[in-house]
Amino acid sequence: MLQKPESGALPILRAEGEKDGGRDGETQALAASQEAASPLLQETPGEHLGARREEGPAEPALAPRGARTLAAKASARRRAYRRLDRTVAELVQFLLVKDKKKSPITRSEMVKYVIGDQKDLSPEIIARAAEHLRHVFGFELKQLGRKQHTYILINKLKPLEEEEEEEDLGGGGPRLGLLIMILGLIYMKGNSARETQVWEMLRRLGVRPSKYHFLFGYPKRLIMEDFVQQRYLSYRQVPHSNPPECEFSWGPRSNLEISKMKVLGFVAKLHKKEPQHWPVQYREALADEADRARAKARAEASMRARARARARATETAGISPW
Amino acid sequence: MISNHITAPSHMQGGTRRAGVMTDVHRRFLQLLMTHGVLEEWDVRRLQKHCYRVHDRTAAVEELEDFINNINSVLESLYIEIKKGATEDDGRPVYALVNLATTSVSKMASDFAENELDLFRKALELIIDSETGFASSTNILNLVDQLKGKKMRKKEAEQVLQKFVQNKWLIEKEGEFTLHSRAILEMEQYIRETYPDAVKICNICHSLLIQGQSCETCGIRMHLPCVAKYFQSNSEPRCPHCNDYWPHEIPEVFDPEKEREASTSKANRKSLRSRQH
Numbered sequence: 001m002l003q004k005p006e007s008g009a010l011p012i013l014r015a016e017g018e019k020d021g022g023r024d025g026e027t028q029a030l031a032a033s034q035e036a037a038s039p040l041l042q043e044t045p046g047e048h049l050g051a052r053r054e055e056g057p058a059e060p061a062l063a064p065r066g067a068r069t070l071a072a073k074a075s076a077r078r079r080a081y082r083r084l085d086r087t088v089a090e091l092v093q094f095l096l097v098k099d100k101k102k103s104p105i106t107r108s109e110m111v112k113y114v115i116g117d118q119k120d121l122s123p124e125i126i127a128r129a130a131e132h133l134r135h136v137f138g139f140e141l142k143q144l145g146r147k148q149h150t151y152i153l154i155n156k157l158k159p160l161e162e163e164e165e166e167e168d169l170g171g172g173g174p175r176l177g178l179l180i181m182i183l184g185l186i187y188m189k190g191n192s193a194r195e196t197q198v199w200e201m202l203r204r205l206g207v208r209p210s211k212y213h214f215l216f217g218y219p220k221r222l223i224m225e226d227f228v229q230q231r232y233l234s235y236r237q238v239p240h241s242n243p244p245e246c247e248f249s250w251g252p253r254s255n256l257e258i259s260k261m262k263v264l265g266f267v268a269k270l271h272k273k274e275p276q277h278w279p280v281q282y283r284e285a286l287a288d289e290a291d292r293a294r295a296k297a298r299a300e301a302s303m304r305a306r307a308r309a310r311a312r313a314t315e316t317a318g319i320s321p322w
Numbered sequence: 323m324i325s326n327h328i329t330a331p332s333h334m335q336g337g338t339r340r341a342g343v344m345t346d347v348h349r350r351f352l353q354l355l356m357t358h359g360v361l362e363e364w365d366v367r368r369l370q371k372h373c374y375r376v377h378d379r380t381a382a383v384e385e386l387e388d389f390i391n392n393i394n395s396v397l398e399s400l401y402i403e404i405k406k407g408a409t410e411d412d413g414r415p416v417y418a419l420v421n422l423a424t425t426s427v428s429k430m431a432s433d434f435a436e437n438e439l440d441l442f443r444k445a446l447e448l449i450i451d452s453e454t455g456f457a458s459s460t461n462i463l464n465l466v467d468q469l470k471g472k473k474m475r476k477k478e479a480e481q482v483l484q485k486f487v488q489n490k491w492l493i494e495k496e497g498e499f500t501l502h503s504r505a506i507l508e509m510e511q512y513i514r515e516t517y518p519d520a521v522k523i524c525n526i527c528h529s530l531l532i533q534g535q536s537c538e539t540c541g542i543r544m545h546l547p548c549v550a551k552y553f554q555s556n557s558e559p560r561c562p563h564c565n566d567y568w569p570h571e572i573p574e575v576f577d578p579e580k581e582r583e584a585s586t587s588k589a590n591r592k593s594l595r596s597r598q599h
Contacts, residue, residue: 086423089401093421096356136396137356138349157350160376 084121090114091129095141099153102230102253107149144231144252152231154256178207178216179232182223183254184267188281192249194238198223227251259292261285342392346377352393355404355419359490360504363415364578390417407507410455410500410533413547413576418507436471438482442491444468445483449500450513450520455533456498459483501532524548525562540564550575 091114098105110126111119118125130141139153185201186193199209207213209220216222227233231253238245261275264285268275276282350373355361361369367386374383384392394403401422408415434442444465448457462483463476474482483499486492490504501509510530514521522531526548536543542563544552550573553559559568 085399086401089399092400093402100356132400135344136349136400137352138346155353157346157353158377 084118084125087115087118088125088128088132091125092132095129095133095151095153096137096139099139102152104144104150104152104231107151142256152253152256175216175222178202178219178222179227179254180258180263180266181205182227182233182248183250183258183263184270186248186250187260187263188267188278192247195235195246195248198248259285260288342395344393344396347373347381348389348393348396350376351389352419355417360416360418360502360507363417366417405507407503408545408547408576409503410506410531410545410547412573413545413550415576416503416507418504420508423511434485437469437474438485440469440471441466441474441479441482442486445486445492445499446501446505446509446513447517447520449532450517450522455531456495456500459497459499462499506530506532526552535568535570537561537564537566538569539566546573547576549573 091110094110094114095105098109107122107126111122115122115125126141133139133141133153134156138155138157140156141151142154144150144152181201182193182198185198189197202208202219207216207219210218213219223233224235228235228251231251233254234249234251235246236249238247260281264275264278264281268277271277275285351370354369354373355366358365363386370386370389371383374381383389390404390406397403402419403422404417405420406415406417441462445457445462448461448465449455459480463479466474466476466479483492483494487494487499487502490502492499492505493502513530522534522543523529524531524534524545525542526544529545531543531545534543534545535549540561540563542561549568549570552562553568553572554575556572559572560566561568
C-alpha cells in the first residue's frame with residue numbers, strides 16, 4: 001500500500017566526504033592492509049603468486065612454502081569477502097535511509113556514496129543488497145524503467161485490511177488520502193488531469209494551494225514538490241497548449257504501489273456506487289489487474305529459477321564466487 | 323585436493339544459515355520499528371502482537387526477548403541490531419534499530435542538511451561537556467555562526483532544534499536540551515570514540531551517561547535508574563566507590579505495572595524529572 005512519507009533519519013556526525021575506499025574509524029576488525037579492489041571472480045594478477053588462473057590440485061606433497069602462500073591467498077580472499085560483506089551491508093542501510101525520504105536512488109549515487117572503488121562488482125553488490133532487503137525487510141528494490149538506473153523500494157508485505165489499520169502504529173495519514181483523491185481524479189479523467197482541475201477539486205474540499213492546512217501543511221508544496229519528487233505524480237506541460245497548461249498523471253511509484261482497481265473502488269465508495277457504474281474505467285481496471293497477475297507470475301517463475309541455479313552452484317563445493 | 327583446506331565462509335553457502343527464520347511477522351515488525359525510530363517496551367509488545375495478528379493469527383506470540391534475539395541473529399550479517407536501552411530519567415525500557423558500526427553512509431543519506439547536522443554536533447558537544455547533561459537553548463544558538471554549510475539564522479536554528487525533538491534525537495525541558503534515548507542508543511559507540519576524554523560513564527552499568535547523579539566526594543556517576551536499583555530498600559545509601567554518604571534523593575525503580583495503572587486512571591505519574599547532581 002502507499003506508504004506515508006517518513007522523516008527523521010539518523011543525523012550522523014561523521015565529517016567524511018565521498019567514499020574513497022579508505023575507511024576510517026571502523027570498529028570491525030578488517031585487515032589493516034586492504035587488498036586493492038580486484039574482482040573476486042578470478043585470480044588476480046595483483047596477487048603475489050605465480051600465474052595460475054584456476055584453482056586445482058597441485059602436487060600431492062605440498063612444500064611448506066606452498067602451504068604458506070596458499071594460506072596467504074586464502075586469507076586475502078577472506079578479507080576481500082569481508083570487505084564485500086561490509087559494502088553490501090552499507091548499501092542496504094543506505095537504501096533504507098534514502099527510501100525513507102521516498103526519493104528515488106540512482107546507481108551513480110550508490111557508487112559514489114557506498115560502493116566506491118569496488119565499482120566493478122556493482123551488479124553483484126546491488127543484487128545481494130536487494131536480496132537482503134527482500135528477505136529481511138520485505139522490500140523489493142525496483143528499477144524504474146529499463147534504461148534509467150534509478151531505483152525505489154516497494155513494500156512487498158500485504159497491505160492491511162481495514163480492521164487491522166487502526167492498530168498499525170505506523171498508519172497511513174491524511175496526506176495519503178489527499179494523494180488518493182488526486183489519483184482518483186486523474187484516473188476518472190482518462191489517466192491525466194489538468195492542473196486547474198486538480199486545484200478546483202481541492203478547493204471544493206476547502207484546500208487552497210498556498211494556504212497553510214492543518215493536515216497537509218502547504219498543499220502546493222506537498223503536491224507539486226513532494227508527491228512529484230517521490231514519483232507518486234508526474235507533472236508535465238500539455239504539448240501545444242495555448243495558453244500553456246500543465247497536467248498531472250500517475251507517477252511510476254503509484255503504478256507500483258496501488259492499482260487502478262483499488263483507486264476505482266475508492267472513488268466508487270465516495271459516490272456510494274459500484275465500480276461497474278463507470279464501465280470504461282472498470283474495463284480498464286480489469287485489464288490492468290490481468291496485466292499485474294501475468295507480471296507477478298513471470299517474476300515468481302524467474303525467482304524460482306534463480307533459486308534453483310543458486311542451489312546448484314553451492315552444491316558444487318570448493319571455491320565458488322558466491 | 324587443495325580446495326579442502328580452503329572453505330568458503332559460511333555466508334557464502336546460500337541458504338544454510340544458522341540464523342533465525344524470517345517471516346512476514348518479523349519483516350513487518352522491523353519495518354514498523356524502523357518507522358518509529360525508538361519505541362517503549364509496552365509499545366513494542368503491542369507492535370509484536372499486531373504483526374502476529376496481521377500475518378499469522380494462529381501462531382503463539384513468541385516471548386519478546388527470544389523474538390528479538392531471533393531477528394538479531396539475521397541482522398548480524400547486516401551490521402545492525404535491535405538494541406534495548408532505558409530512558410535516563412526514569413528507566414523505562416526502550417528499543418531501537420541501531421547500526422553496529424558507524425560509517426559515513428548514514429550522513430550522506432540522512433534528511434538533514436549539512437548545517438543542520440553541524441548544529442546537532444554542536445549541541446551534542448555542549449551536552450556531553452555539561453555537568454547536568456543539558457545544554458541551554460541560548461548556548462546552542464550562540465554557536466550558529468560557527469556552523470558549516472549554508473548560513474543559518476538563530477530563528478531557523480530554533481526550528482531545527484524542534485525538528486530534532488520531533489524526530490526523537492533531542493529532548494527539551496524548560497529551554498534546555500539533552501539527548502533522547504534514541505540518540506544514546508544509536509550513537510553511544512560514536513560518542514565514546516569521538517569524545518573519549520569528555521564522556522561520562524555510569525559506575526554501575528558502565529554505559530554512556532548523559533544525565534545522572536554524582537558522588538560529591540569522589541565524583542563517580544550513576545544513572546538515575548541505576549541509582550534506584552542499586553539503593554533499592556537501602557535506608558543508608560553510600561557511595562559504592564568511596565563509601566561516603568550518598569546525598570541525593572533516591573528515585574523509585576521503574577515498575578511497568580504501576581505505569582499502566584497510572585496512565586489508565588490518568589493520575590499524575592510520580593516521576594523524578596528534576597535533574598540531580
